[in-house]
Amino acid sequence: MLLSVNNVTKSYAEGAQRTEILRGVDLSLEAGQAIALTGESGSGKSTLLHLCAGLDQPDSGQISIQGQQIAGLKDSARAALRRSRIGLVFQQFNLIPSLKVADNIAFQARLAGRWQADWAAHLAQTLGLEAHLQKYPEQLSGGQQQRVAIGRALAARPALILADEPTGNLDEDASDKVLALLLELVRDTGAGLLMVTHSQRLAARLGAQQHLSSGVVA
Amino acid sequence: MYWAGFKALISHWRRHKVQLAGLILGLMLATAFWTGVQAINAQARQSYAQAASLMGQDQLAQIVAIDGQNFPQEEYIALRRAGWQVSPILQGRWRHQDSYVNVMGIDPVTAPPVGPTGLGQMSELVSFITPPGVGMAASQTVARLAGVPGLPALQVSPDVVGGLVLTDIGIAQDLLGAEHQITRLIVVTPGTTPLPEGLRMRPAAQDSELTRLTDSFHLNLTAFGFLSFAVGLLIVHSAVGLGFEQRRVLFRTLRALGLPLRALVVLLLSEVAVIALCAGVFGVVLGYGLAAVLLPDVAATLSGLYGAPVSGGLSLSPVWWLGGIAVALLGALAAAGQSLWRLVRLPVLAPAQPRAWARASARSLWWQFGAACVLMVAALGLAVWGQGLSAGFMTLAALLLGAALVLPGFLYAVTGAAQRLSRGVGAQWFWADTRQQLPGMSLALMALTLALAANIGVGTMVGSFRLVFTGWLDQRLASELYISARTKEEAAHLRSWLQGKVDATLPIWGVEVPLDGVQTQIYGMQDHATYRDHWPILKGDADLWDRLAKGDSTLINEQFARRTGLEPGQTVTLPKGHQLRIVAVYSDYGNPQQQMIIANDLLTDLYPQVSRLRYALRVPPDRVAALADALINEFGLPPAHVSQQDQIKAYSTEVFERTFSVTAALNVLTLGVAAMAILLSLLTLSIIRLPQLAPVWAVGLTRQQLAVLELLRALALAGFSTVLALPVGLLLGWVLLAVVNVAAFGWQLPMTVFPTDWVRLGGLALLAAAVAAAWPAWRLASMSPARLVGVFAHER
Structure with missing residues (x-):
């Protein structure tokens, strides 16, 4: 099992009150599998994704990646896990503005010590970024920036890709292209993909769907 | 419309309290430094005028010895007998252990009926002229000398300048060990007989010479006050600029909703004015405190160097207070000028990207560099061909401004080279990210560079002077x-x-x-x-x-x-x-x-x-x-x-050290303000930097690692600024020694360098940067992951 989520709960304090976001979520993802996580706004999709990435900790329940529990890990161990096994793609791209495109793509892979020039070149070519490698992110369009973000997520050949509405900022045509690329690369690398999306149309293109409603998987 | 717009604009400061604190603090410190120095100058000049007018010395001619020394009292008696209506004065410096005061002995019977002597209020003339006598002095002088043995009973007189005791001439002769001696005679009505040999007539108002002699000292003080003022204004400029930049979206929205550009500018000017008025009031109070702390040293210096009596206490007119607040207002408007100009030129649909600020700053590097070159050439020209003290200070101003303008370009070049030379991806990101922070940090770093350069320059001057002075004392006092x-x-x-x-x-x-x-x-x-x-x-x-x-x-x-x-x-x-x-x-x-x-x-x-x-x-x-x-x-x-000999040397050395104690104090304060500027910049940046740091954290760097990098970044930037400040400081020292000193005092000193002082200052700069960066770094290290995650959540 690549990703296993068992009975995970999460709530946030808002003043004196606590708001429950996740109320016992179960989810599993195999290597090579792609799952779309859908749900209404505020249903807890992004929160679940952040918990899976080790960016935040659940109140209760267990999350494991390739059999390793992440709940008990220290901050540095969770950082190492993200570096080496997880690729993250955000809606707003979250590229590093001070680095050029080539350096953005290489950044995580080099942090993890897994950078391969051939693979990086292949990614740049596949993503159609060859002509833009020496540019800064701000000089690219939204679609191009999202392709850079996908390149960064895949450069370290992560086991798990977590994508939080990666096409939320793109028009339909650009969304289709980016998703096609993402799925193609996931297939090539054998990674698992968990993608949060609002779009039923895009969700239908992934192998499986999980719908989150009121903090539980429906 | 106006009120709603104003409320929307000032709501920014409610959410950015640190930034607001920085703005107020910068303005407050700038105002305090400027008004503090002006208070010292005003008080000193007021004292000179008061001293000159005492006994009508500014209106009446005087008879003095041709060698400037005291002369025998018999000459006075002879002149009186020859029909001269003259009144004797003996003046000297009285000292008991660490207490000292200028003593002026007068003859109340023959004293001219002009000037605010206050003697008319003395009902008991007998007690004034009969031992142990009475000493009249300003209230703060009476307080300072309370309990000091050897002086006559002191009585408060508002007409006597601070630092001076006015007493009967007989009492003064005893106090000063100048039996039957007088310093000068005030001529009420001249006689017809010629003056005896060895005496000469000095026309009225020659005491304004004191003003001329002390002018260079006050100009020096003003220059350092202005430097501190400029450093404070850099903080204000930075805070206002950032505040404007962060509100680009709001400006666009307000204009899109129908608020005219002119109204927006008026509202922003009002906002700056309100903040400036509040900060100005606090700044003037702080300046008063600063002046009160520094004035005793200044008074001692002026008394030791020029024999000028200066009150150790402050009494300032309402005009000074209003002037201080006006300075705060004008300073704030000057600091906000560039931001307002940018706003005026901003199209209503301009993209509201914070990055635009950085891009604009990067573009402005070239003209900044060009302006810096022009200023450096001007400084060189002024140093070589300029005449007088004004040219000397213009050289200093051009040099410092040039150095400040060249700093961002210098840091861009250095961090760029470091990025190119780095091997690891972390190091490359570190330098690239450092480069990106420069627009937000450069003003604070300019402040640090100016403070360091001033410290090195003044340190070089004082150190060189001290070495030469000590050797010179040995030669002259053989x-x-x-x-x-x-x-x-x-x-x-x-x-x-x-x-x-x-x-x-x-x-x-x-x-x-x-x-x-x-x-x-x-x-x-x-x-x-x-x-x-x-x-x-x-x-x-x-x-x-x-x-x-x-x-x-x-x-x-x-x-x-x-x-x-x-x-x-x-x-x-x-x-x-x-x-x-x-x-x-x-x-x-x-x-x-x-x-x-x-x-x-x-x-x-x-x-x-x-x-x-x-x-x-x-x-x-x-x-x-x-x-x-x-x-x-x-x-x-x-x-x-x-x-x-050793007593005179000790006294001379004490006067020397006191002379520079005020500039040393201002130097340390300027460095403190620069550290404050760095702290405020880092705190402000730490808020807007989260979206830049969160992705790096998300892909695998821990918060602690990021915090350490933030600390290292501040140290690196402070270190590079120190490197630039060193040659600038040495040039500053050379200008002070070879240009300003010559113009102000008429002598030139050989320049000596003190590398250990540079190391100490460099260490101090790094320490200041580390202290300033410690809090933002600690906040980052201990920040809850939820806040960083919030960056990704809030983007929708």
Whole structure:
């Protein structure tokens, strides 16, 4: 099992009150599998994704990646896990503005010590970024920036890709292209993909769907 | 519409309290430095005017000795008998252990009925003139001298300037050990008989000379106050600029909703004005406090250097308070000018990206660099061809401004090179990210560079001066004892008494005469090994001492040579037409007047009336104390008339250290303000940097690692700024020594460098940066992951 989520709960304090976001979520993802996580706004999709990435900790329940529990890990161990096994793609791209495109793509892979020039070149070519490698992110369009973000997520050949509405900022045509690329690369690398999306149309293109409603998987 | 718009605009500051604190603090400090220095200057000038007007000295002519020394009281009695309506004054410095005060003795019976003497309020004239007498002084002087033994009972008088005790002349003669001596006579109605030999008439209002002498000191102080003011304004500029940049979206929205551009500008100006008024009030209060703390040292310096009585307490007019607030207002508007100009030129649909600020800043690097080059060339031109003190300070201003403008480009180049040379991805990101922070940090770093350069420059000047001054004191004060008799008869008796007790008795006789309209001291020098071996000659002929002894030559001090452009080999004509060849120029630090030395015999020939009361004695060191004791107890000289070499040196060194204590204090404060600027920049940046740091954290760097990198970044930037500040500081030191000092005081000093001071300052700069970065870094290290995750959540 690549990703296993068992009975995970999460709530946030808002003043004196606590708001429950996740109320016992179960989810599993195999290597090579792609799952779309859908749900209404505020249903807890992004929160679940952040918990899976080790960016935040659940109140209760267990999350494991390739059999390793992440709940008990220290901050540095969770950082190492993200570096080496997880690729993250955000809606707003979250590229590093001070680095050029080539350096953005290489950044995580080099942090993890897994950078391969051939693979990086292949990614740049596949993503159609060859002509833009020496540019800064701000000089690219939204679609191009999202392709850079996908390149960064895949450069370290992560086991798990977590994508939080990666096409939320793109028009339909650009969304289709980016998703096609993402799925193609996931297939090539054998990674698992968990993608949060609002779009039923895009969700239908992934192998499986999980719908989150009121903090539980429906 | 206006109120709604104003509320929307100021709501920004509610959410960015640190930024608002930075803005207020910067403005407050800038105002405090400027008004503090102005308060000191205003108080000093007020004291000069008050001192000059006391007893009508600014309105009436005076009779003084031609050598500027005290003269016998008999001369006064003779003049009164000859029909001159004159009133005697004795003035001197009284000291008891660490307490000192200027004492002015007057004769209340003959004192002129002009000027705010306050004597009219004294009902008991008898108690004033009868021992132990009464001393009138300003309230703060009375408070300062409370409990000090040896003075008459002190009485508060609002008309007496601070730092001065006004008493009966008889009491003053006892206090100052100047029995039957007077310093000058105030001429109420002149007589018809000629003045006795050795005395001359000084026209009214010549005391304004004090203002001229102290002008350079006050200009120096003003320059440092202005530097601190500029450093404070950099903080304001930074905070206002960031506040405007962060509100681009709001500006666009307000304009899109129908608020006219002119109304928006008016609202922003109002916002700046309200903040400036609040900060200005606090700043003026802080400036008052700063002045109150520094004024005693300034008063001591001015009294020690120029004999200028300055009140140790502050009494400032409402105009000063209003002026301070106006300075805050104008400073804030000047600092906000660029941001307002950008806003005026911003199209209503301009993209509201914070990155635009960084891009605009990067684009402005080139013109900044160009302006810096122009300023550096201007500084060079002014240093080489400029004339006078104003040119000196313009050189300093051009140099510092040029250095400040060149800093961002310098840091861009250095961080760019570091990025290219880095191997690891973390290091590459570190340098690239550092580069991106430069627009937000550069103003704070400019402040640091200016503060460091000022510290290095002033440190170089003071250090060089100290070295030269100490050596010079050893040369000038080669004799072991310095004595002065009270009368001609006592002097003659003293000379014979000393025979067989000392190795040499060297006269210190001189006169003060106008030479081309400038008062010039002329001293006689007896040919003796003391002078041949020690006198601080800067340049001169090889046989200068032999030629001086022959009586056809003269030595002139550096001030004289620089003012007139005279060199060894040229001639000077004395008032009576006597021509003397200049054979040497000597250094004469601390003397505000021009001076020349001639053979002692020639002096007595040319000026037979010269006062012959003062002598330097050569005594074996082990007999100095015993002889000094004998002079006082056996011969009967007052203790104030016997000075040992080490006492004079200690006093001179104390005056020297006090002279620079105020600039040293301002230097330290400026460095503190720069550290504050860095802290505020980092705190502000730490808020807007989260979206830049969160992705790096998300892909695998821990918060602690990021915090350490933030700390290292601040250290690196402070280190690079120090590297730039070093040559700028040395140039500043050179300008101070070779240009400003020459223009202000008339002497030049050799420059000495003090590398250990640079290391200490560099360490201090790094420490300041580390302290400033510690809090933002700690906040990042301990930030909850939820806040970082929030960056990704809030983006929708």
